Amino acid sequence: MPRISYVNGRYAPHADAYVHIEDRGYQFADAVYEVCEVAKGYIVDMGGHLDRLGRSLDELRMAWPMSRAAFEIVVREVVRRNRVTNGLVYIQVSRGVAPRDFLFPAGARPSLVVTARKVNPAINAGKAEAGIKVITVPENRWDRVDIKTVGLLPNVLAKEQAKAAGAQEAWFVDTDGNVKEGGSSNAWIVTKDGVLVTRPADHGILRGITRTTLFKVAAGLGLKIEERHFSVQEAKEAREAFISSATTIAMPVIAIDDTPIANGHPGSTVLSLRQAFFDVAEKRPA
Ligand code: PMP
Numbered sequence: 629m630p631r632i633s634y635v636n637g638r639y640a641p642h643a644d645a646y647v648h649i650e651d652r653g654y655q656f657a658d659a660v661y662e663v664c665e666v667a668k669g670y671i672v673d674m675g676g677h678l679d680r681l682g683r684s685l686d687e688l689r690m691a692w693p694m695s696r697a698a699f700e701i702v703v704r705e706v707v708r709r710n711r712v713t714n715g716l717v718y719i720q721v722s723r724g725v726a727p728r729d730f731l732f733p734a735g736a737r738p739s740l741v742v743t744a745r746k747v748n749p750a751i752n753a754g755k756a757e758a759g760i761k762v763i764t765v766p767e768n769r770w771d772r773v774d775i776k777t778v779g780l781l782p783n784v785l786a787k788e789q790a791k792a793a794g795a796q797e798a799w800f801v802d803t804d805g806n807v808k809e810g811g812s813s814n815a816w817i818v819t820k821d822g823v824l825v826t827r828p829a830d831h832g833i834l835r836g837i838t839r840t841t842l843f844k845v846a847a848g849l850g851l852k853i854e855e856r857h858f859s860v861q862e863a864k865e866a867r868e869a870f871i872s873s874a875t876t877i878a879m880p881v882i883a884i885d886d887t888p889i890a891n892g893h894p895g896s897t898v899l900s901l902r903q904a905f906f907d908v909a910e911k912r913p914a
Pocket residue numbers: 663809810811812813814834835836837838839872873874875
């Protein structure tokens with residue numbers, strides 16, 4: 629069965645799904661995106677992801693490419709046409725196609741691309757069982773990373789650096805030595821007292837949809853959460869560390885810069901959060 633993608637009003641075979649060379653997403657990274665997890669036939673937290681997409685569009689004074697109701701139909705249709713039961717759906721909106729000029733083009737229509745693909749859930753289950761390693765890198769991104777733009781070059785380079793070091797994620801660290809977030813995930817620790825700690829979602833990080841759902845999951849499990857800064861040193865000495873994102877859910881971190889966290893095995897708190905996540909998250913049939 630060929631993959632089908634949605635591009636500007638049509639469902640096209642994935643191999644023939646193109647945007648124009650003067651799309652502003654291509655030329656200026658003038659585009660925003662979302663990634664939703666698809667699990668057991670449900671699109672997870674779609675409401676939250678589309679709310680955040682709306683916020684990103686507003687912050688950049690970009691228009692919705694279509695009504696939100698129509699948007700939801702397209703997203704579900706792409707998932708359905710690709711028969712994705714477990715995997716992800718990717719949504720990208722750019723300011724549109726116009727002759728190259730820095731200024732916002734008058735009258736350009738936003739471009740919309742939606743793709744979906746299957747991912748074997750055993751891959752993430754295996755990673756969660758083993759735990760992942762992270763490295764730390766100095767923050768070198770702009771200060772509006774709360775907007776989910778496709779301008780991800782620092783993230784690409786940081787994650788490539790992580791891979792070269794035998795790790796799976798890179799944590800950006802601010803000039804005070806505090807952890808901000810990962811290249812494609814939020815960062816968390818669990819203190820010796822069992823308290824979950826994650827950085828406040830101010831302009832310094834992306835307010836992860838998974839992060840928000842995990843607040844509810846944690847409350848349901850009777851766990852305490854503190855939104856505050858934490859240093860790399862505190863993280864290395866923590867009882868547990870983990871990352872969160874739509875595609876990884878809560879994923880244990882077993883080493884930071886080659887320093888093992890606790891006994892170097894996934895912690896029980898993150899595994900219980902992971903276990904309870906799907907019961908709490910919003911689920912919409914594709
Ligand atoms: N921070 C960054 C930089 C990300 O790219 C992501 C993944 N989109 C996240 C955090 C986690 O966000 P979410 O839980 O909404 O996937």
